[in-house]
Amino acid sequence: MSSKRFEQTINDGGLRPVLVEPGQVIFHEGAPADGMYLVDRGAVRLWRLRDGEDVLLTTVGPGGIFGEMALIDGSSRTASASAVEQTVLLQVPKGTFDRKMKGCDPFVSELLLLLVHNIRRANTSSEEARATARDQNPLTRLPGNRSIEQQVAAALADVERDISLVYFDFDNFKPFNDGFGFSVGDEAIADFASGLRQLSDHPGCFVGHVGGDDFFASLCESADSAEQVTRWLLDRFANNVMRFYDATTLARGTCQAKDRSGELADFPLLRASAVQFDLPAGRPAQSPALVAALLAQGKKRSKVSATGLYRRSLEQWG
Numbered sequence: 202m203s204s205k206r207f208e209q210t211i212n213d214g215g216l217r218p219v220l221v222e223p224g225q226v227i228f229h230e231g232a233p234a235d236g237m238y239l240v241d242r243g244a245v246r247l248w249r250l251r252d253g254e255d256v257l258l259t260t261v262g263p264g265g266i267f268g269e270m271a272l273i274d275g276s277s278r279t280a281s282a283s284a285v286e287q288t289v290l291l292q293v294p295k296g297t298f299d300r301k302m303k304g305c306d307p308f309v310s311e312l313l314l315l316l317v318h319n320i321r322r323a324n325t326s327s328e329e330a331r332a333t334a335r336d337q338n339p340l341t342r343l344p345g346n347r348s349i350e351q352q353v354a355a356a357l358a359d360v361e362r363d364i365s366l367v368y369f370d371f372d373n374f375k376p377f378n379d380g381f382g383f384s385v386g387d388e389a390i391a392d393f394a395s396g397l398r399q400l401s402d403h404p405g406c407f408v409g410h411v412g413g414d415d416f417f418a419s420l421c422e423s424a425d426s427a428e429q430v431t432r433w434l435l436d437r438f439a440n441n442v443m444r445f446y447d448a449t450t451l452a453r454g455t456c457q458a459k460d461r462s463g464e465l466a467d468f469p470l471l472r473a474s475a476v477q478f479d480l481p482a483g484r485p486a487q488s489p490a491l492v493a494a495l496l497a498q499g500k501k502r503s504k505v506s507a508t509g510l511y512r513r514s515l516e517q518w519g
Contacts, residue, residue, distance in 0.1 A: 217292045221245075221284040227268075230281045234271035236294045240264065243288025247280045252347075260285065270317045272298050279321070340387055341394035343410035349417050350489070352407045356419050356480065357487050362405075364419060365427035366478045368496045369393070369434070371414035372504055376458035376468040381445060389442055390414055393473060396437050400430065424479040428512055431475050435509050438473045446470065474509035476500050484515055 218241070221227060227238070230249055238245075240263050247258045247267060258280055261267050271278050272295060293301075302310060338345050344352075356364045371377075371389070378386035390413075397408040397416060405421025418434075420427040443451060450456050455467040476499030478492065495513075503511035 216297075217294060219290040219292050221288050221290060223284055223286050225284050227282040227284065227290070228278050230278050232278045234268065234276075234278060234295060236292045237266060237269040237272050237298060238282075238293075239266050239291040241289040241291050244285040245282050245288060245290075246285050247282050249280050270320065273302075273313050273317045274321075338410040338412070341391060341410045343394055343397065343408060343416075345410060346412070348407075349409040349411060352409065352417075352419050353489055353492065356421075357489060357492065359421075360480075360484050360486060361482055362421055363423050363482050364405075364421050364480045365424055365431075366480065366492065366496065367418040367420065367427065367431050367475050368411075368478075368500060369416040369418070369473050369475045370500060370504075372472050372474050372509070373468050374414045374471060376456065376460075377445075377471040380456060380458040385445060389445070389471065392441050393434075393438050396434050403430070424477075424481070424512075424514065427479070428477060428510070431477055431510060431512075432508075435473050435475060442471045472509055474500075474503040474506065475511070476503045477510065477512040479512065479514035481514060487515070 217236075219227075219238070221243075227245065228235070240261050242263060244263075245261045245265075245267060247261065248255045249258060250256070267282060268278070270276075353366065356366060371393075374386070374389075377389070393414075393416060394410060397418060400406045400408055400418065400420075403420065403422065405419075407419040409417045411417055418431075420430060422430075446456060450470075453467075455469060457465050458468055460466040476496055478496055478499065480487075499511045499513060503509060
């Protein structure tokens with residue numbers, strides 16, 4: 202829409218020109234709506250602050266409008282707006298907009314509300330999809346630390362159901378990685394992730410990739426059932442990694458690789474270990490910091506376990 206045609210629709214002197222300098226904020230996310238804008242000259246960027254970073258939504262050039270949805274549905278601003286360069290805007294103040302809306306056919310008003318609702322819903326879905334993509338591990342495509350932290354918080358808050366939090370880690374991964382190379386190391390990581398993805402059919406199950414050779418699962422089922430799942434994952438991985446070793450190495454039960462001093466040494470074969478932290482139904486609320494400390498403590502014990510699994514419930518931990 203040209204600014205001239207837009208001005209012609211406002212015949213009561215309600216249109217106000219606004220000059221904004223490069224970088225100047227026009228309005229902030231969360232602020233009440235004071236008007237809508239048409240870009241006459243220049244450009245405006247719309248953005249949101251997420252996790253301490255500005256996330257660009259779009260750039261509006263001459264003839265484009267912005268800020269109208271908050272006026273239509275009466276909500277606060279869902280994004281911030283600032284000038285890319287020296288920009289001339291034509292503002293329709295809230296009072297002028299409200300007078301124009303009152304003169305509309307009720308059908309038109311309701312239709313606009315419906316359109317705004319649909320746009321906001323689509324924008325929310327797109328933003329969630331972008332956030333999920335940013336959080337995914339690039340190798341395994343599993344959710345990363347942000348999603349894991351949210352899942353742990355949700356599990357701790359859900360005190361009415363049995364939930365087990367399981368932390369997985371590879372044992373002797375460094376000599377394996379050094380001996381076979383990073384591409385084979387990545388193949389082993391991808392293999393374990395493939396096993397985790399097979400848990401998607403379990404109701405309430407969440408799996409994630411902390412990073413490197415560290416993984417996480419939240420299993421919403423009985424503690425014994427969660428242990429069966431955990432043991433299946435450990436056994437599956439132990440069997441699958443055997444293909445990387447030759448017959449002599451398998452018969453010996455150890456592989457040779459350089460130690461930290463650069464000398465050849467024997468190391469146990471690659472395996473995964475796990476610490477399972479059971480949260481019984483009816484438990485008191487726990488802090489994420491406490492659970493993280495207990496999981497770290499259990500990780501050390503799982504590595505010296507013959508089976509690779511260390512399991513404790515909230516009451517047994519100590």
